[in-house]
Amino acid sequence: MLKQVAEGVLIHQSEFIQSNAVVVHGRAGVLLIDPGMTGSEMVAIADDLRESGQPVVAGFSTHPHWDHLLWHAELGEAPRYGTARCAADIRAFLSNPHWKDDVAEELPPEVAGDVPLDLLGRITGLPAKTTQIPWDGPHVRIIEHQAHAPGHAALLIEEHRVLVAGDLLSDVLIPMLDLSAADPIEDYLAALRLLEGVAGDVDVLVPGHGSVGGAAQVRARIDQDRAYVHALRDGHDPSDPRIGPSAKPGWEWISDVHNGQAQRLAQRSERDGTPG
Numbered sequence: 001m002l003k004q005v006a007e008g009v010l011i012h013q014s015e016f017i018q019s020n021a022v023v024v025h026g027r028a029g030v031l032l033i034d035p036g037m038t039g040s041e042m043v044a045i046a047d048d049l050r051e052s053g054q055p056v057v058a059g060f061s062t063h064p065h066w067d068h069l070l071w072h073a074e075l076g077e078a079p080r081y082g083t084a085r086c087a088a089d090i091r092a093f094l095s096n097p098h099w100k101d102d103v104a105e106e107l108p109p110e111v112a113g114d115v116p117l118d119l120l121g122r123i124t125g126l127p128a129k130t131t132q133i134p135w136d137g138p139h140v141r142i143i144e145h146q147a148h149a150p151g152h153a154a155l156l157i158e159e160h161r162v163l164v165a166g167d168l169l170s171d172v173l174i175p176m177l178d179l180s181a182a183d184p185i186e187d188y189l190a191a192l193r194l195l196e197g198v199a200g201d202v203d204v205l206v207p208g209h210g211s212v213g214g215a216a217q218v219r220a221r222i223d224q225d226r227a228y229v230h231a232l233r234d235g236h237d238p239s240d241p242r243i244g245p246s247a248k249p250g251w252e253w254i255s256d257v258h259n260g261q262a263q264r265l266a267q268r269s270e271r272d273g274t275p276g
């Protein structure tokens with residue numbers, strides 16, 4: 001069920017939008033990052049860990065979107081963390097008494113009956129500028145930035161040279177901007193610069209969705225994401241393999257995502273009277 005991608009680091013890839021849950025071995029148990037999507041998958045991860053005598057001792061959500069915030073009772077009651085901004089964002093969302101209906105509307109029909117919402121988003125925000133996940137295991141550096149969602153965190157498992165990128169650096173998803181932010185383009189470019197700054201320390205890249213990559217893929221995907229964001233900024237057609245006829249089967253909808261955000265950015269710049 002769990003597949004090793006580096007020493008002490010395993011993943012489970014969901015069939016649904018290739019979501020990657022990440023398990024990091026610590027001294028007394030594991031850190032579980034973005035546990036997954038469906039109840040049956042999370043139970044299978046819990047069973048796997050129980051069989052190998054590894055309880056979950058900490059959880060982490062890379063960003064405040066439902067597919068990264070789920071949890072299952074079988075995984076136990078370990079503390080779950082996110083950045084302070086991530087936690088504040090989800091707290092505001094959960095304060096709406098109808099939040100479950102809002103999530104239910106977003107659930108794709110093929111998984112909707114098997115997504116447990118009761119424990120969604122029960123995370124503790126780590127104080128701003130926290131640089132490491134507090135747990136008894138290898139150092140996991142928090143690289144916080146504001147691309148894609150408020151308080152989005154990429155994680156660098158330093159001693160195993162693994163970068164967990166959240167929803168950045170995917171081979172199937174294009175950069176999806178946080179269009180509620182004041183300057184989503186610059187936020188995204190700033191995040192890519194941060195990741196570029198650690199690229200030399202990475203041998204294995206695990207994106208939130210898509211294929212695991214090696215060291216060369218880290219730089220290639222940073223370049224690819226940056227080229228996409230530049231094209232979006234400049235109003236050009238991005239020649240991006242993730243969009244259009246070259247998209248992987250099942251990923252054709254990414255073109256709609258692209259058209260949607262291109263349109264919204266164009267409306268914004270019209271409204272603000274800024275060129276481009």
Ligand SMILES: [Zn+2]
Pocket residue numbers: 065067068167208209
């Ligand atoms: Zn996601």
